[in-house]
Amino acid sequence: MTTRSLAELRRAFAERPDANWKLTGGKGFLTDLAPADALVGRVWRSSVAHGRIRSIDTRAAAAIPGVVRIVTAADVPGVNGFGHYAADQPVLCSDRVRMIGDPVAAVAAVNADIAAQAIAALKVDIDPMPLVINPETALGSDTIALHPQGNLCHEKRYERGDIETAFASCAFCVEDTYYTGRQLHIAMEVEGGYAVPEADGTFSVYAGSHFPHGDQAALAAIMAMEPSRIRVTASPMGGSFGGRDTLSVQPLLLLLSQLTGRPVKMQRSRAESIMCGDTRHPFRIRMRTGCDGAGRLIAHQVDMLADTGAYTTSGPEVLETSLENAQGPYDFAAVALSGRMVFTNNGNAGAFRGFGAVQAQFALERQIERLAALVDMPSARFRSNNLRPIAEGSLGQVTTGAQHPARVLDAIAAYPLHSRLPEVSETRYVRGVGLSLITKGEGFGKGGPNAGGLSMSLAPTGKIVVAIGVVEMGQGATAVGAEAAAKALGVAQTDITVQLGLSRDPSAGPSAASRVTGVVYRGIRTAAPLLSNDLLRLAARHLNRRADELELGRAGIWEKGAGRNQPLLSFSKLAGSLGEALPSHQVEIAAVETPSQIKSHSDFNAASAVASVLIDRCTGAIKVEHIAMVAACGPVISPIGFVGQVEGGAVMGLGMAVLEFLPQDQGKYFFRNLDGYMVPSLIDAPVVDLIAIEDIDASDDLGPRGIGEISLNVTVPAIANAVANALNAPVVRLPIRPADVLAALRPKGEA
């Protein structure tokens, strides 16, 4: 069994290829690179959560010297909408606004001050309409419809077995309703970028996103323009976490640059980003779960209601993922799952690391922990007694069989924190420990954009260029590409240039669903031998040697086994000798999909975590002290990236579990910046430990899996269980706030 501890992974850290420019403040982010003569764009946004636009008066704004152009919905030449599943989110609202922050007009001005003056001078008259703010009543017949199809964004059901008969045979049953919060992504770089009209009639758009090719197609539809006239550069970016999965500034940048014929730049303020950006979907999840007297799970009934906000965005896929994960890795004789995703005027929810799964996993792992307590069985044993056969998917689909919940569970049960919780010396504090076990699907469900392409070439500079249309958002795709390519070719990482985020390179689908590491790795695995052959053949011709006497190595082509201290031929010299006939290979990356005809994931990975918390009985403050997780995600390609994703995912999960709180009323968020919305800081961060199980299965040949989401997902229920165990309280609502803690500590019967 191959596993590596954090200390072992730490010893294998290699500096990331992007370290130098990022640590010296060099220019690299797309919000740093706009031409100095770029106009500044700014957007007029609705402060009304739902209303009819009666009039837009641009005259006073247009009269301000330095205002170059004002656009409204009438200026959008093509489809005035975008969204992966339904193009229902307007570039500029024409007749109706459905959320606070909806864009109605935009300006391009010679500087930021004038752009701000112009926005202030715009007169937009909006007639308020009744609000849809309660998801529970959004589908009522007397509730106003936000879209032509009504307020139901998506619905999904799944049933297996006779649920009522199954419940009748249960000895223990837990039934409760769980709620999860509206977490914000808070990528440190706020959305922004620039667009440039090029001399040849094309346009270059520079703004962070998860999918340059998707942006190109969506922008082409919006602009009624051939996609080939639009070139997108979508990375690097200063974080995303799903927040840039849909378009942000791109449509208006492109529209304004086309209409003015000048470069235009735009970056949202943080308040604007919070007001109009996407959030995690808040869920209400009812669960009723039963087992027999021996602790064998029998019946599981789930009803979910989720709030997607004003537009479809990722709503359908989030709901499907949530339902798919509602059974976790457990085996039930009968299940009845139902879920609805509804439209409201509560801002807009979209893709977010953890993507629907984490909400379901929180609720399910609370149920499991509570049932284990009723049966009076250690919860690790309760879990391991109830695991489904590993090749079987939760919806009946055949999977790759790569998930190993029993292995991660055994490893976490042996972790010292689980058995030896330090005692608390002061009565003011109470400590608790909690366990979690999850599986998580990698990539998109069947039929999703799972396939892709990648090219490897020798560049004129002598660098070996790996080009693929995934993006670098900080997660470390560049390092994965550099480490995998260097290893596959037998060269140094410094010989490799990883080129990401460009719509002109091969598309590889969206950089989402933890799939980038696997896609990049599998593409390189296919392309590297082809390029290697070419390089050796061309070098042999140049050197007048036989190719089998040569091998690739640091900086060039070496004589095999000769023990020299420099290559016979450097890559740059070889490239120079070849003129324009440089070797290049573009390969297809096959989709990993279930052979079953069920819309579901195929490849699942397992993780288990244990968390300890220290709770202050006086203030209700929760200090998460320690999180340890075991993840079975295959070989670790980039240790510094893998460890970083685990540590970062754990702390973002901590934020979702106990810290990040965004109350709202009448469609308005109470907080507009980081002074109100709290994300974890250094003093909130716990100790994070990890064990990576690298040998998933002897027959598994898919290579490394992504760790970006599973690390967050597994942390959230572990912390919730730790708090619940410390307080001996149900804990049904995230984030768990001090007031919830104090309420749980109050003697029963006290108000």
Add this chain to the structure above:
Amino acid sequence: MSGEVTINGINVALDAGRPTRRLLDILREDLQLTGAKHGCGVGRCGACTVLLDGAPVQSCLVFSAKLAGRNVTTIEGTPETSPTRSVLAAEGGFQCGYCAPGFVMSLEYWASQSPRPSPAEVERMLAGHLCRCTGYAGIRRALAALFGPSSKGLPGQ
């Protein structure tokens, strides 16, 4: 008199007519010094940190009117290599890198202090810098390497 501010050793004239212009905008917009980042605009995230007369400040909170005769150092005005940067790179102390220049500026300041603070002290003082990627573990490893004997109990040490 509105006067001049010295930025990375160069005298820059201040616009007396715009006393509430933020130092961050002067740096990024007027001087194309984009190492200081716009993260929140309310002094919470620390991404725009620069040194003002040698001490770290959030440049989004400093008005032009306060700058006459003072000395500003941005990350572009510091040496490109330093132990701070090396340990952040070696320990996974950044990912997306957007917060990194701010962390670097504060760390350079604390590393220059005498006596040197302990890792735990620096940790508290860095609570004004937000990082959304790393979970701060790589930053903690960097602090341990920079400011003292590696603290016991940290996994990976």
